[in-house]
Amino acid sequence: DTGVSQDPRHKITKRGQNVTFRCDPISEHNRLYWYRQTLGQGPEFLTYFQNEAQLEKSRLLSDRFSAERPKGSFSTLEIQRTEQGDSAMYLCASSQGPSRETQYFGPGTRLLVL
Amino acid sequence: AQSVSQHNHHVILSEAASLELGCNYSYGGTVNLFWYVQYPGQHLQLLLKYFSGDPLVKGIKGFEAEFIKSKFSFNLRKPSVQWSDTAEYFCAVNTGTASKLTFGTGTRLQVTL
Numbered sequence: 001d002t003g004v005s006q007d008p009r010h011k012i013t014k015r016g017q018n019v020t021f022r023c024d025p026i027s028e029h030n031r032l033y034w035y036r037q038t039l040g041q042g043p044e045f046l047t048y049f050q051n052e053a054q055l056e057k058s059r060l061l062s063d064r065f066s067a068e069r070p071k072g073s074f075s076t077l078e079i080q081r082t083e084q085g086d087s088a089m090y091l092c093a094s095s096q097g098p099s100r101e102t103q104y105f106g107p108g109t110r111l112l113v114l
Numbered sequence: 115a116q117s118v119s120q121h122n123h124h125v126i127l128s129e130a131a132s133l134e135l136g137c138n139y140s141y142g143g144t145v146n147l148f149w150y151v152q153y154p155g156q157h158l159q160l161l162l163k164y165f166s167g168d169p170l171v172k173g174i175k176g177f178e179a180e181f182i183k184s185k186f187s188f189n190l191r192k193p194s195v196q197w198s199d200t201a202e203y204f205c206a207v208n209t210g211t212a213s214k215l216t217f218g219t220g221t222r223l224q225v226t227l
Contacts, residue, residue, distance in 0.1 A: 003157075031213065042118075042204050042217030043158070056214060091158070099213035100146045100165040105158040 002026070004106035006092050012112045013082055020078045021109045025094030032075050033103060034067055035091040036060070043091055049075060082113045116141035116207050120218035127195050128226050135190040135221050137179075137205030147188040148206040148215065149179055158204070164188065175199070200225045 005024045013019050025032045030051050035043035046065070047057045051072035064082075069075040079086055089110050093103040119138045127133060139145060146165040150158045162173025169181040179190045188205060202222050206215040 033214065035215075040219065042206070042220050043215070045214040045216070048214060056212070058214075093158075095213070099208045099210060100163070101213075102148075102160050102163065103215060104160075105150075107157045 004092055004094050004104050006090075006106040006109050008109055009107060010110050010112075012114065014114050015082060015084060017082055018078065018080045019082055019111065020076055021090055021092075021111075022074060022076050023092030023094075023106060024074045025092070026104055029094035029096050029104070030072065031095045031097065031101075031103075032069055033093040033095075034075070034077050035093065037089040037091055037108070038087075046077075079111075082111075084113050087111055087113045116145070116209065116216050118205050118207055118216055118218035120203075120205055120221050122221045123219070124222045124224070126224045126226065129197055130194050131225075133190070133192040133195050133199075133223070135203055135205075135223070137188045137190065137218060138186050139188065139205075139207045139216075140186060141207065141209060144210050145207050146209070147179075147181060148208075149173065149177070149188075149190050150204045150206060150217075151201050152204070152220075153201045161190070161203075195223075195225050197225045197227055199223060 007022045033048040034046040037043040049069040064080045067077045089108045091108045092106045095101040095103045148163045149161040164171045204220045205218040
């Protein structure tokens with residue numbers, strides 16, 4: 001059973017640079033979610049897809065953030081012009097369908113912006 | 115918008131002690147409730163969930179939780195903790211119409227030998 005995978009696991013970048021993260025969901029899952037977690041907090045929702053359609057975006061997601069899920073398989077999350085406040089763990093999760101279904105989380109990508 | 119409160123931020127227990135972690139949510143409609151656990155160095159994984167039926171839900175590793183609608187609560191319990199239960203525990207909620215999860219701030223549980 002291959003779970004949710006994320007790449008890279010760690011990223012260090014300088015302020016102002018662009019970064020892109022990838023998430024590969026569990027293969028039969030049609031929903032894919034992105035969350036962000038900072039120290040001492042629970043994960044906060046960023047956005048989610050059903051197949052290739054982006055159905056909801058959080059107000060936390062500024063214009064510098066963009067996410068895609070071409071062909072309804074893997075997803076990418078790009079942050080442009082990174083700021084120190086973007087430093088966090090970025091988590092991806094996938095589920096098979098409706099809201100009562102379990103969301104399975106990946107290991108996360110830890111971003112540090114210097 | 116829904117919100118989740120976990121009042122215990124850090125709990126230290128001796129092995130074999132009983133555990134109860136509090137979780138309260140605010141939302142007036144139908145909710146689905148989840149407890150996730152994150153062991154050191156591992157990713158979030160589901161302990162148990164409730165969406166309908168018997169309000170006492172049993173999960174993995176001997177954990178259970180009780181949904182009390184009148185109190186907007188979904189407390190996690192375990193009668194006898196083990197050292198291996200040392201982890202961070204997150205309560206989360208979503209609704210029938212919005213599948214995004216809203217998490218509490220988490221409770222760090224430390225079990226001593």
